[in-house]
Amino acid sequence: MENCRLSTDLVVDILSRLRVKSLMRFKCVCKFFYNLITNDLRFMDTHYEFHKAKTDCVLLETGLAVRENYLLYKESSEYNEIGCIYLDIPTTPRAMWVKCCKGMLCLISTRNDIAKLDNVDYLIYDIWICNPSIRKVKALPSVTVPYRLPYNAYVHNEFGFGISNDMTWKVVMLLEICSFDVSTNDQQITLVYSQVGGDSWSLRQINAVTSCRDIGGQFNDFYLSGLDMGLNNDFYLKGRYYWLANRFHDEPYTQCLIWFDMNDEVFGRIELRSDIIIPSISIMNDTIALISSVGDSSSFDIWLMMGDDNNTYWHKQASIDCVVDINESWIPMGIWNLDGELLVYLFKRVEDDWDWDSDSEYVERGVPPYFISVNLVTQERKMFSVSKERKSITMASHPTAGDFQVYNERNIDITEEWERNNFRGEALYARVYEERLHFL
Structure with missing residues (x-):
């Protein structure tokens, strides 16, 4: 200098x-x-x-029982390309959940087979905090659930990750332990795992407020996913973590948002409009945005939440018409920048590019994902292809030992990688990701 x-x-x-x-x-x-x-x-x-x-970046989750995670960012507006960073999270013998807050990722894995907890006394979860932008990861002390499990049980899991006003990072864990024996009552447990300074973390149990089985999309069902890893709509916003809850047992069927306040450590509920179908929830102008499908899904409406907890109403911000043919579907992913652009996944069905695999699932051959960015004001549309080369952040594969390190980025040939990816409409969810230099 x-x-x-x-x-x-x-x-x-x-x-x-x-x-x-x-x-x-x-x-x-x-x-x-x-x-x-x-x-x-x-x-x-x-x-x-x-x-x-x-920001023009999202954390994209794909797949149903097996989830994959990517960072998609607008690499070139001139050439209409989206860069892709594949988060090569290590394969573990159990499930892995990834949550996002202010550029930090929370990775959660269970050491137990949550689909069948035979001869297991206690549940144990391993948790890491990761900032992929600066390539740093820290393993937190493992969490042992303070409840002795009944024989022949399974568990539903939901998680939240955020930061309080005093800059304390917290992980909230909603667990519902169920027995295959119908005479045994289900046990709901809610835990808050919070940073108390440096590398020290504390675990507290608080009152449960809702069944985990109400949270998530229509595929968040134990018998459908096998590992309770279905599609979720959840996100952090201004000190609260939100989950979309679907009350299938209600007549008529209703949806609401369950929130957890990172400061007061209390739960609340926001009722959603009962006259619309909500495939996706996002954030726009620092408030909650509902993306609803209209009619035969040939158009979408964007609704912004106005008011406060005591007086909430929904304002229609925009309507987007989809001009698609019979072989295309638009899957809304969310608002992904402050310019007010809706990110849409373009799901193409091309008969010559489909095959029937051994698992009786349709797979797409060598076709990279395409996305559309729609300006909510001008209705201008830009189609983006994922760049032909993507970068991968690779991590070590010894999570239970706490040996979890981020290695250098590398380039991969994308054509073969996309061949059997779960880029299907019902298996996609995106959260806005914001780069940051901070770490714990």
Whole structure:
């Protein structure tokens, strides 16, 4: 910095406008850059707020029983390409859940076979916090559920991940332990796992408020998914974690949002419109956005939540008409930037590109995913293809030992990788992802 002709303030301002990937390279330039990028909390906050307002990135989950996770980001508006980072989360013998909050990912895995808990005394969960932007992962102390399991049982799981106003990270765990013996009552347990400073975390049990089986999409059913890993609509927003709940046993069928406040550690409920079908929930203008299908799904309406907890109403923000042929379906993924653009997955059915596999499932041959970004105001549409080469963040594969490390990115040939992916409409969900330099 001694020979730099620019003022320090100007250099800091320039650096704050760069992507995290570039900053990871520049921290090796000099000690000033290194300390600014890795230790200066004020610079980290400035960088996060600047890029939060310009985000064009989502965390995409695919698949039903086996989930895969990707970061999709607008790589080139000029050439209509979406970059793809595949999160090569290690294959574990059990289920893996991934939650997202302010650029941090929470990875949760169970050591037990939750579909059949024979001869298991206690449930044990392994949890990691990951920031893929800066390639850092930390294993948290494992969680042992303080409840002795009945014989021949199974469990439903739902999780939330967020941060309170005092910058305390928290994981909320909603568990429902069920016995195959109908004479045994189900046991609902809600746990809050929170950071208490440094590497120390505390576990507390609080009152349960709802059945986990009400939370999630229509595929969130034990007998359908086998591992209770069905499609969910859940997200973090302004100190609360939200889950979409479907009350199938109600007459008529209703939907609502269950929320957990990270500050007060209490639950609440927001009733949703009963006259619309809601395939997806997103965030727009710092509030909740419902994306509802209309008629035969040839159009979508965007509804924004207005008011507060005591007086909530829904304002129709926009309507999007889909012009599709019989071999195409539009799957709304959510609002993915502050310009008000709806990200849509274009599901193409091409007879020559389909085959019947050994598991009696249709699979697509070598066709990369296509997405459409729709401006809610102008109705302008841009079709994006996933770039032919994608990057992978690969992690070590010893989670139960806590040895969980992020390695370098690498390029992969995408054609073969897409051949048997679960890029199907009912198996997709996207959350907005925001790059950040912070870590625990």
